[in-house]
Every structure is written in structure tokens, then in C-alpha cells.
Amino acid sequence: MFAMKHSRRRSSAWSSYTGSSSEDDDVSPREKIQSNSKGFADFCVRNLQQHAFGRREIEIAEQEMPGIMALRKRASDDKPLKNAKIVGCTHVNAQTAVLIETLAALGASVRWAACNIYSTQNEVAAALAESGFSVFAWRGETEEDFWWCIDKCVNAENWQPNMILDDGGDATHLMLKKYPAMFKLIKGIVEESVTGVHRLYQLSKSGKLTVPAMNVHDSVIKTKFDNFYSCKESIIDSLKRSTDIMFSGKQVALCGYGEVGKGCSQALKALGCIVYVTEIDPICALQASTDGFRVVKLNEVIRNVDIVITTTGNKSVVTREHMEKMKNGCIVCNMGHSNTEIDVKDLRTPDLTWEKVRSQVDHIIFPDGKRIVLLAEGRLVNLSCSSVPSFCASITSATQALALIELYNAQPGRYKCDVYLLSRKMDEYVAILHLPTFDAHLTELSDEQAKYMGLSKTGPFKPNYYRY
């Protein structure tokens, strides 16, 4: 499980520019004595000196995160998170910093660790520390560092956490195992990842979940944006940045036609690719057909395509056997949920030569000289070779913040010790926060219309089964 989770790496645009030479620094942050310009020392980051750089990255992110900034503004008088004590365990990057500072503006006190040993933007962590946040995170943590950091957040002096914001379930896991008494005092957990949500449902099933939890991973608006809209753009960006290929006229095998596959196919077709789709689900296959894509088995096209992209969430979708048949120069990458889709391990054999031609780009050279271009070693190419648009991050952050507010302020008994989806109403509120970005103007129902439709004028506007 960890291998999978840690293989995710959300590379920021910034780090690819700066190079982050500080990573070569061989003194562990845990051994350094650090304190910020005001003498505050309850944090652990790689290099505090980078704080000004980090602050600029945060400011740039703020510009593209209108929704969470609007929430900060709207709710900063009410302070709906007053006295909330939040343990956060997520990727630590500029967008997260915007969330953290928003939670603080809403009244919360937070302690934050990274949910991934590779994904921390050191300069951002530095900026947070300089601003007085207890952040424990750096790029290149060891496994031991990883748990040490989380522990520092959970088990602080004079600070009893009452909320958890988790991405992967590690903070939840640690607290439940190591500090069960503390865990019982938690008012709510907000979980973002598919892995963490899965763990929560298992806890719930086995009766071990003693706290209400909110599954924000499956919220309507987050799902659409993280999967369809974000992937539509990032597949283009990932392929371009890593390989500089021209899309026009390229033949692409796209494995899977869920939200991610739909987004990828739309963008690739728009830029002149010829896309073939593989599917196991007849309904998605019919959608692909009527959207104008040939639905094939991978073997039918594998000899002809220029690019193979996986978006299935399954394993062994692209096998060594497929790769044997690919033509010279074929690009292979993964947009699905983990690193299982491409059988990369079967390429680690003595008969094949690996040549790293660029960061995140390997040529796998076959005995006959044929080269396959493998991106990000089969891990998620959108996280490795492009950046996540801040706008999507804004939607995720606003969703997380609202979920925290909801659980923290809920009447006793409103939520049982179970896993909840965000209410339709809150989904709609996240959307409302983001409409001004597009200068979009909502129409309001008249009284008469609301009555005719049987709706409240302020929503929610759709039944639960609505598919958007």
C-alpha cells in the first residue's frame, strides 16, 4: 500500500525550475536547530532560508485559487473554525499553504505533516514555518521521518487535536493505533484520497470507526474537476513537456473511458489525434462509440499506435506482450489511479536496456533496437510530468474546508460514526465560490418557478442520483 501511495509525486512547476539543490544537503532537518525570525521553533523543514521564494509561490497560487480565497474572506468574521485544532496530513505545496492559511483565518489552529515523502515543496514549507505554522515536512523524508513528522503533529504539548484532515489515512491510522484515547476526542475526519476513503469504509464496516468522517473524494464537483477537466488539460501538458511530440495526426490507444478517459480523449481529439478506446464496461464503450471513437481490443491497434495511455484503475492493462508489439518510438504512460496499470516490472529484465533520456522519460531498448518511451516509470504521468492546475486545487481545498466546518459545527447526533458524502448543498456552495472566476451570473428562480419545480430557491437543485 505504501509503495503505491508513495510512488505518487505531485511535482510542482516551481521545483522543476529551481532544481532544489537543497535536497543534496546531507544533514537531516531533524538534526538541525531551526527557528524563524520571531523565534518560533515548533516546526521542522529543510531550509528556512527559502521562505521568501515560498511566499511568492503561495501568492501566485492565491491568484488562481479564487474559491478558497473567497471562502477565507466570507467566513473570516464568523470564524467558524474557532477553537478547532486540526491535524493536517496532505501534500505540502503552495496550494495546500493557501488552504492552511485559510483554515487559520477561519479560527483554526493547525499542525501539518506531509502525506508523501517526495511531494513537499521545501520553500513553501519554509514560508509556512516563517509565518508561524507548525509544519513538519520536507522533500525526501525517509520512511521513519515520515511517521516522525506525523507524530509531531498529533502528539503536541498542550494541544489536543479535535479534527483530522487526511490524504491517504496515515494521520488517522497513527492516531487510532498509537493514541486511541486521543482519537476518541476527535469530532470529525475529512479524507481526500481513494485509499484513505477505502480504509475508513473498512473501519466503519468493522465497527472501529468512532468518529464521523467525510468522504470528500467522491464529491460531485471535486470528482468532475479532478478527473474530467483536470485530466483533459494535464494529459496534453504531460506528453508535451516530457516528449515535445506534435499531437496532430498521432494515433493513440486510450485504455478506459471513465471520467479520466473521457477528458483525455476529448483533448487529444481536439488537437488532432486519432483515438482508439478500450473498455470492459459496455455502457462506457457505447459512450465512446457514440462520441466518435473506435472501441477496440488493445491487440487490434497496438502495432500501429504512437501513444498508449492507461486510465482504468486496473492492473496489467499494458503487458510486456503488448510492449513487444509496439512500434519503435511508441510512448507509454499512465493516467489511472496507481502504478499498476503498466507492467513496468516486466520491463526490468536483462534483455532490455533502460536509458534515461530526460527527467521522467526512459527509453526501453529492445534487443532489435526498438525503443519504447516510458513516462514516469509508469506512475501517474499527470502528477509527475505536469502541474495540477491551481483552479482544481482551489475546488479541492474549498471542499475540504467546508467539510471541516460542517463536521466541526454539526449539532450533536447530526452525524453518526460513519462515512458521509458531502451534501448536495455543500457541493453547490463550492461551485458558487468559484463562479466569479468566470464572471458567471446565476439565474434565480422566481417564486412561481420554484413552486412549479418543487425546489427551494437556494437549492439544492438536483436529486441525489443526478449524474451531471
Place this chain on the structure above:
Amino acid sequence: MFAMKHSRRRSSAWSSYTGSSSEDDDVSPREKIQSNSKGFADFCVRNLQQHAFGRREIEIAEQEMPGIMALRKRASDDKPLKNAKIVGCTHVNAQTAVLIETLAALGASVRWAACNIYSTQNEVAAALAESGFSVFAWRGETEEDFWWCIDKCVNAENWQPNMILDDGGDATHLMLKKYPAMFKLIKGIVEESVTGVHRLYQLSKSGKLTVPAMNVHDSVIKTKFDNFYSCKESIIDSLKRSTDIMFSGKQVALCGYGEVGKGCSQALKALGCIVYVTEIDPICALQASTDGFRVVKLNEVIRNVDIVITTTGNKSVVTREHMEKMKNGCIVCNMGHSNTEIDVKDLRTPDLTWEKVRSQVDHIIFPDGKRIVLLAEGRLVNLSCSSVPSFCASITSATQALALIELYNAQPGRYKCDVYLLSRKMDEYVAILHLPTFDAHLTELSDEQAKYMGLSKTGPFKPNYYRY
């Protein structure tokens, strides 16, 4: 309710070509003595002589209805509807005839009436009668004729119905009210329309539903095809056939961004229109924004647009006030669910002149000479000014047939007296029936993959909340 339902008119391509002079025939079919070439007389149609024309239309429809034809072939040995006695009450057109003859091939005995006084293709009804089906339907029935026809289907000698296939709920309504004892013997109802489904839920709520019913209106695949894919094509077709306008560069106000609005906007944009969207729902509004449409209030653009299209399902979306502001030549039409969206009644005032310039096209002339082009008098323009693609009809028909088979063959107790949605598995089966049309080849899960995903290799493949 009836006014609304009857105002729907599914014009077939054929009738617009033949002119249907038979409608001018002033003898009511009920007064005619008719029998087919084999002496069979248990039917009532406008003009039996048209049967050869009708048969050709049915044959043309069969070519574009691969799914229902495949079902006919696959199941004709099993005869899963053996001894089923089905009362059908739907639009009577070539596509329905393909369904009727499929039900017969699967073993059923049927009696059929029209669910709309205008929508019958007389030549198709004639062909069905000639082939020995008890069909009671003609274009231009009176209200009294309408109920007489349904009654002839329900209350036949030596024929106790055990299934109902309804579109609008009228056969159900009549049997429940007039023949309650007969109604109790029914094994299942399959209902297609939003109106009929609404009635069934009301019956269920009030405890009066004594029969299991299947809501096929909301089945995943039918919804997508009837709303998104079908409307994508029919908005183009409706506008072109009725007005011959050029789409390139036209400015369009599109009210509503649900499935229908999404389909319309995609097609219009693809053909060079500039589309502005109005929405009440912030999530749909955000989707419109990120799909590249300005989201506005109607008043912001009403003076500039060339076309106004409603797809909301609401009332008074386009008001007289809006129409006052439209520019000369502005086209107004409705793709929503009823005739309430445009305030047509407010145009029936003495200061405005109506000039019918073509079938389904009126110019509303304002005092200053300005003309507004109103299509289908505000009724559903896709039903009035274009034809429903047979392919969509095939999906609907296959869904209905499967629902009938399911209810008819269900183990006792499997279904309670309630309204059910089609199972995901059946949805997937309808899709499977239609994939060969596109020469689409499904990928099969390996054992290992199925295990990894926790799925059966034969589906269902998605959880219920999946949004497609």
C-alpha cells in the same frame, strides 16, 4: 396534464413527405368496417390500404434498430414472454412496430393503442393490422377516440392482460379506475415517460400501487441517449429543417445546462455558434463555464442573440418581456420537457400578429414590424420539427422489452408493489446489444484483473452512484 401530453407530436420524416391526405378523410375510423387480407378484423386504423407503405417504413426502421433486432434474434428460441398478454399504449410509429413485432417474436400476445392523438403514423398502424396485430390508433383521434382505443386494448374478449407497457400512464390509469379487478391480476407495469413515472410514484406513496412497476425513463443508458446524444443531433436538425438558417457565427442563448443543454451546446458550438448559457444550478453553471461558455442572465444577451433555446423543464423561462427585447428575426424554440418554458400564451394578444410561414414556423409580428420566429408554437421542437433517430428508439425499445421480460419472469417476491429502476446489469445488457452497430469490441477482464477490481467478469461494472 392532458393538454401538455397531447401537445407532443412526434412527426415522422415520412409523414412530412407524403402529406397524409388521408387525414382529410372525414369518416371516423370507428365507423368503418375493416378487415385485413386474412379476414382479421380486431383492430381500428385510418386506412388499411396504406399497409405496404407502412411495412417499408418498418423495414427501414429495422435497419437502424440493431439492438432490438438482436434481442429478437437472441431470445426468439427461449420465448421469454410466452403467454404474456401485454397492453401497449405508446406512440405508434415505425420504431414502435419493431418493438411490437419483437415482443410477439418473444412469445407475447399484444393489443396496442396510441398514447398521443397526433403521433400515430397511419401507414404503420395499417401495416401492423395487416400483419394481424390488434392495433387501435390513428392520427387525429378525438379525446373520446383516445380513451375508446385504450379501452379496446384493455377490455378484450377472452384476453386477460397480465402486463402493461405504458407511455404517459393512461393505460394504467384507465385499467386501475375502470377495471380494478383486472388490474390486480397484472404482473408488472413498464413505464417510459416522466409523467407516467411521476404518477406511479404518487400511487406508490399513497399505497394504491398493487403491482410492481419498472421506471425505464431513468435508466442510465436511455437517459444519456434520449437526452444528450439525441438532442445534440436534433437541435441542429430541427432548426435547419424549419428555418434553413446557417449556424456559423450565430449567437445563441441556451437556457439550461442539464443533459439536453449539454448536448445542444456541444453541437451548436461545433457548428460555429457562439453559445451563452443561463443556469440556476451553480454546479451546472460551473460546468458550462469550464466547457467554454459564458454563463449569463438571459437579459444580458437577449438583445443580441439570433436564437433562444430552452432546455430547463421549468416554466416561464422566456417571457413576453424577453421577447419584447429580442431583435428582428430572432428564433425561439423549446427543447425542454413540455410546452411551459416559453410564455406563448402572452403572445396571443391583439397587438401582435401571427403569420404561419411554414409548417411549425410562425412569425410573431410586433407593432413596430419586428418579427420573432417561433417554432412549433413553443412545444418540443425536436419532436415537431425533426425525427427521433431510430438508434435512440432502439435503445428505448430494448430497454422496455428487457423490463417486460424481467418483471414477467421474476420469482414471486422478487419485486414488491413499488417502482423500480432497471438494474445496472440490464442497462449494461442494453448497451451490449447495441455495440455491434459500431463494430465495437469489448475487452474482457482477466481473472486476475477481476479479482483486483473486486468485479465479476460479466458485470455489473460500476457502483450505483456512478455518473457516467
Place this chain on the structure above:
Amino acid sequence: MFAMKHSRRRSSAWSSYTGSSSEDDDVSPREKIQSNSKGFADFCVRNLQQHAFGRREIEIAEQEMPGIMALRKRASDDKPLKNAKIVGCTHVNAQTAVLIETLAALGASVRWAACNIYSTQNEVAAALAESGFSVFAWRGETEEDFWWCIDKCVNAENWQPNMILDDGGDATHLMLKKYPAMFKLIKGIVEESVTGVHRLYQLSKSGKLTVPAMNVHDSVIKTKFDNFYSCKESIIDSLKRSTDIMFSGKQVALCGYGEVGKGCSQALKALGCIVYVTEIDPICALQASTDGFRVVKLNEVIRNVDIVITTTGNKSVVTREHMEKMKNGCIVCNMGHSNTEIDVKDLRTPDLTWEKVRSQVDHIIFPDGKRIVLLAEGRLVNLSCSSVPSFCASITSATQALALIELYNAQPGRYKCDVYLLSRKMDEYVAILHLPTFDAHLTELSDEQAKYMGLSKTGPFKPNYYRY
């Protein structure tokens, strides 16, 4: 040559609605004595009584022909065609009527005949006659009628023509052959068709052209609109109106990737078709490839496609051999320049059965029962099965009117007895006339910018070789 030309038939939307029962009228218009409400009798039309219908069609056309209407308004004071006596020989339909009445408003006196024995909208001819125009045209002329009508226009009492507006070269031909002395007094010829232009270049080469002529067929803006934009919309419309097919997921073989092919492919792809292109020209083939289409030989895909469309201008592009291989239900139609592209004659053999299933739709039934759906008997499907957008007609008409004005007012010696293309400046003027339709606002060059670019602020803006 005539067979080809006459096989073109520009069906108007109107005639497909009214049925035109007047065509069954068995008295030849030439034998009728007709005079309009003011006693004017110098015309010959089918049925003067239809004039009110025709006037309405003209008014509808005016609404979608903003450019020519703007020209009428701008130039009606100047009367740049004062004393011009124009013989017109074109399709006689509502759009032409708008041109004719514009020429009159600019000062010209005109006499008009049809350039095609099938294409006249009788009600429009009636409206023109009622308004006092000498029009000689009706649908269903015999070959003899055809030449009689042109002769009536050319050889009128007390009316010496000085300009010719021709579409196909017949008026030019007749005058040159029959009235050579009259021909010498002509100041200019404006020719619209590829056939007529070809004839003019031949006359010029052989030294027989004694008059300056303007080739408006190849003007930049007309070409783009007639070929790319118009065909983009009409391929969709033609297929839909004649066959009611659903486009989503259909596989299409498109023969030819010139302007027409580019337009067709763009629209078909946008509506969800999978398009395969055949080409002989490597540059166009490379464009197709980079636009995202597979470039194939027809035989590679002929067994799989649902639709075959020709846009080449060549002959025998689709042969009997191809049609033998097509699958059941394959639709075949022609968007190219004549009726030679599909070898229809090879389908007129005893082993095949033709069944007319709708107007302009034949099923060709093969011995094994396979049906091919042939549209418009292989003639131009966009002219037979859809209508030409008035907006395109406006561009053509404005171009013709400007060419007439230019030749009529040119300084002596400005034009030799040769064939000229419209100047870039006039092309730009036609565009200017049509921009207000789209509420488009041109940017003006500053003096400094004009100097930097070496351009006049009022154009022309591009060199002659510019490709747009």
C-alpha cells in the same frame, strides 16, 4: 455538358413543403395569356396567382441576406447601374429575386431567364412578374422552352442589353451565336459557374471574347463560403433530411480533402462520426492526416463504412466494384461538382433492383438482398436534399452585383477583352457588407501601423497569393 448542368437542381425549402401541384398543370406557360395587376404582360411564368406566396419567400430571404440588402441601401442614391440593361440567366429563386430587386434599386433595367429547367421557384417568378419584372422562367421547362426564355430576355423590343449576368454561360452563348452584333455592344459579362468560366477562358484563348468578363466563381470570399462553410452545414442537413440517420459513431469514407472535403469532415467529426479520407494530392493528404483523419485507399475501408461521400470533382470515384463491397445499408452520396463521381450508370443493370423509398432516396437492392442507399441518384446532394443558406447566397449576390458595377463603370481601357478575377479590394468590400450580421467590429490601422506594414488603411490588406 447540358446533361451535367441540368442535372443540378437547387431545391428550395418552400417547394418541398408546398408540393407545387402547379407543376402538374398541363398547359404550357408559353400558351397562357398573363398580365399582372397593373396590366404589365412582358413576362412568362407558371402561375401568377402564387405571387403573394413568392413575395413572402423573398421577404424571408431578405432577412438572411444582410450584405446584399446593405449594398442596396448604400448605393441606392448613387444608382451606379443607372441605364444598365442587364440580361440575367441564373437559378430563379427567392435569393435571386433579392439580387434582381437590388440591381433595379441601383438603377438597372433587367430581363431574367432561368439557367436550369428544374430550379425555378414558380411562386418567386410570379412575385417578380407581379412587381413588374420581365422574368421568363418556370420549373419544368423543356429544352426548347429553356432557349426560348433566354431569347425573350436577350432579344427584346426597344431594349438593347449592355451587361450579362450569367450562370453557366448560356445567355452569353446564345447572344454570341445568334446576335453577334448585339454581343459587341455589351460592356461586360459576369459569370458565376465553373462551366461558364471555363467557356469564357476558351473564348478568350481562341480570341473570340470581344468583351471584358469577370470570373466571380473564383473570388476568395465566395469560394470559401460556397465550399467550406456552406458544405460544412449542408452535408449534415442533406444526410439528416433524407435518411434521418444518427451521426454519432458512424464511420464515413470521405473522398477528397479540398475545401468541400475539409468542411464536410469538420462537421461530421464534430457530430461524432469517424471519418476516413481518400486523396490523390499529397499536400491535402498531409493536411487530412494532421487534422486527425486516417488517409486510406477507399478499398481499405469500403467494407466497414456506413456512409460514403464524394467531394473530388473527378469521375468514377465510387465504382460498381466498391458498391459490391459495401455493407448493407451503406449510404452513398455526392458533394462534388457534378454527377460523375459515383458510377450510377453501372447500377442500372438488370441484376439490381431500384426502390425509391423517399424523394431523392433510392435503395439499390443487390441479388443477396443487400441494400445500398443512394441519395439524389448521385447528383449533388446538397442541392437536392438541403437548401443553400441565404447567407451564402447573399455573399454570391453581393459579389455579382459589385462585379456588374465595376465593369459597367470602369474607365475605357481599364479592362481588356479578357477574363478577370475580382480585385482583392472588392472581395474585402463584400466581406465588409456582411460583418454587421455578426455584429463584428473591425479594428482600424493607425497611421503608424499602416506605415509599418506598408498598407493603406482602407486595404487591400493581403497580397494576391495569400491563402486565407
Place this chain on the structure above:
Amino acid sequence: MFAMKHSRRRSSAWSSYTGSSSEDDDVSPREKIQSNSKGFADFCVRNLQQHAFGRREIEIAEQEMPGIMALRKRASDDKPLKNAKIVGCTHVNAQTAVLIETLAALGASVRWAACNIYSTQNEVAAALAESGFSVFAWRGETEEDFWWCIDKCVNAENWQPNMILDDGGDATHLMLKKYPAMFKLIKGIVEESVTGVHRLYQLSKSGKLTVPAMNVHDSVIKTKFDNFYSCKESIIDSLKRSTDIMFSGKQVALCGYGEVGKGCSQALKALGCIVYVTEIDPICALQASTDGFRVVKLNEVIRNVDIVITTTGNKSVVTREHMEKMKNGCIVCNMGHSNTEIDVKDLRTPDLTWEKVRSQVDHIIFPDGKRIVLLAEGRLVNLSCSSVPSFCASITSATQALALIELYNAQPGRYKCDVYLLSRKMDEYVAILHLPTFDAHLTELSDEQAKYMGLSKTGPFKPNYYRY
């Protein structure tokens, strides 16, 4: 003139990854003594040690340059450039290296300099030197270095050049001015840039051109690919790499609707942007309108847009006045032909603060705190912030090579001392070389078809005025 030319910087993907620390090297290459592994020393590059890296970049480029590689293969037996002695002066990058090595394979001897002081890929120059080519180029030449390098190519011992391949006209200029006798012995010049072509036409006009020259800049296929297809992809790439913005829903002002504007608008629209077009040319404006874009004056939308892109080739298209009105965060960039389109100089004023936030990205901070995001300081963003697809480079290179072959082998008298466009036939041949990339299969004319069309079966297929 030089300022403009030198401000162009073709950044390679590679250099942005490696950082190129060698540039910090403070010893001028001219002062170093260098010789390759075989003792060859007739070159001058930054750092020979990088040759292995450079070779890999060349090999990667070869994979995406199928056309020039096919030419190398096809013509390597014939050696059509045997005894040709070519002075080359172009950007020195991996794609150019593929051209250089192709020219050598065809029999030519070459000497090569950079046409731009910033654009050399040092590692590629090193690879060429290691392979024995006389290359004189490095990134960061001084103005004096620049001319010294060209001189080293032109004026070599025992090596009398007979062909020039120029990009910008500098090699031509130097030879004409400094070595007029040598210039007279040149057999032909091939010029690639708009600037160089302009100079050649001026020379021709003033009678100073004593050599035939080929303008490859305006060849059909190169133009389409360099302008339309390449820019369609690079605008997306440039904006994404430099700013990480999300395209969905962004409002864009696009100045100019020529080939570049058409390409940009198509890609932006496809990815969900709302594009407004400004134009001075009414024909292009009408195309924009009918392609579905609002045509506006920049001032109408400047306050609302998120991105402003110039593609006009004009000057002062975006002025300080416009920038005053832009909203906070507005991104401004140039895709036109030089650095004149945006009035960057007017932003270099004391009241504004420039903050470099990333490479090629400046924030211009206004007194009220508003930030404008200026890319590449107003120079060509596609050259500065993205890479040129190798496929486009292949087309350019193949065109250049064919032009060299043509001029070098032409019969005496075939070409006068004038500037020529590539023949249609050669354009078609370049296309043919590139079709196999797409597995595209050309259809061949039958004898009968060729006769009907009046064409040779091997082309050329289109008249000169054809617009593609």
C-alpha cells in the same frame, strides 16, 4: 533589425532541463584550443565534452523527423549534392543537425554558423564537431563573435563555397559585402526567414542579386505547418509551461486571425477558452465570425479577458493604454513575427515594478498593486517558452534540402538571378516524404481520371492560386 532578430530565442527542451551551467564558463570559446577525438580542429564550440549528450538529442530528433530521414535514405546513393560546398547560417539545434548530416549524406561539404546569438544548443554543436563538422556556434555569442563565426564559415582555406543556406540573410549579406568575388561564384541561395526573403527581394529590385535564390519561407506546406499546425500546439504548450494556468473557461483576446491566429483560436477553443478576435482585414474578420468567434475591438474586451495574445505581425497592437485597463493577473504574450506587437518599452517606466517570477515570466506591478503577467518580455512566446515540434522542423529541413538540390542541379539558364518560390511539385514531394509518418495511403489517379481532370498522374495536382 538585428535587435529584432536576435531577440528570437529558440529554447530547446533539453537546455531547460540541464541548466547548461557551461554558459557560466567565462573563457570565450574563441580562446580555447579544441580538437575532437580524431584530432579534427576546424570548429569552435562551447564545450566539446558535451558531445554525447548532443548526439542523443540528435538521435531523438531523428525519430520525429521522418521526412528528412527518408530523403537522406532515398537520395544517399545518387548523392545529388556531390561537390556542393554549402555555407549554412541557421539556428544550431538538434533538428538542424539532422539536416546538416543529411546534406553531408547527399554528398555536400558544409560549414555552419548560428543565425542567432542565443539559440545554439551547445551540446548539439559539440556533437557535430565531434563528428567532424566545421561548426562555429555557441549560446551567448557577442555581436562580434556572431560575425566572426559566419566569417569562419565563408572564408575558409581551400574551400570555395558554392551554395548558401541562410536564415535571416546574414551569411548572404556578409559574403556580398566582404567577399563580392566569392559571392559571384555562388550557384544558389536558399533563404528561410521573412527578414532574409525581404532582403533578397530588395537586392533583386535594386539589381544587386547576381545569384538565383529560393524563397522557402513561403512554400505552401512549410507555411501551413509553421503557422497553422505548429502554432496550434505551441500556444497551448507555451502558456501551460510558463504559467500552469487552466484553459477551461478562460477568456482570451486574440489579436489577428491569419494562419497563426486561426491555429491558436482552434486549439484554445477546443480546450474550453472563450476567444475574442480582433482583425483589421474584413475577410479574415468574416472567417473569424463564421468560425464562431466574436470579432471585437480590443478595448471592448480588454477589461474582462484573462489572456491577450498577439498574432498580427504589426506593431503597437497592445499598448500601455490597454495594459492599464487589464485586470489583475492578465497574461500577455506574443505569437506574431517579432517583438514589436506589445509595447513593452512603455512598461519600462519608474512607476511600474518588474518582478521576474519564473524564467520567461515577469510580473509587471502597477501602482495599485495590479499584476500583469508578461511572457518572454514580449518576444515570440512559442520560441521562448515551448519547443518547436521536430515534425515541423522536418518539413522545413526537407524543404531546404530540396531547394538546395534543385538550385544546385538546375540546368544553366533554368533560374535567373531572381527570387523563386518552390515549385508546386517540390511542395508535393515534401508532403510525400512525410505521409508515411501517419501511415497515410495516397490514392492514385486512373488513366481515365487523370485525363478527365487534365492532370498528370504524378502531379502537380493543383493550380498555383489554390489556397489549400
